[in-house]
Amino acid sequence: MSPTSTENLKADLSEAGTHLKQAASDAGVALKNAAGVAADELKVGRANVKADLADSALAGIAALEDGGAAAKEQVDALMDKGRDLIDSAADLIRERPIASFGVAFAVGFVIAKLARSSK
Structure with a gap:
């Protein structure tokens, strides 16, 4: 005897239910895999950020060291320029001692006047 339409309907619905259960199971596995991959990507990203920050810190330290050397x-x-100026002044004083004394005396006099007038 051949199956009835009702039996065929039940068999088809049962098969559809089985496929839906399998689809739900596959979706769960896919989500777990996606979460695992996302977690792995986050770990890699975190490691990259840490490495970049460490490189930045090292570059900053190198810049500070170079800055100290540049300041020195x-x-x-x-x-050197100050020594050159002092040497030039000493040479000028040796060449013209009277004029140098006069200039020094005049500068001292002006400074004394300014100091008295500010009181």
Whole structure:
């Protein structure tokens, strides 16, 4: 005897239910896999950010060291210029001692006047 339409309907619905259960199971597995992959990507991303921050810190430290060296170079250059000015002044004083004394006396007199007038 051949199956009736009702039996065929029940069999088809049963098969559809089985496929829906399998689809739900596959969706759950897919979500778990996606979550695992996302977690792995977050770990990789976190590691990359940490590495970039560490590289940035090292570059900053190197910049500070270079800044200290550059400041020392500038101070040395200024000291050399100061020595050159003192040497030039000493040479001028040796060449013209009377004029140098007169200029020093005049500058001292002006400074004394300014100091008295500010009181």
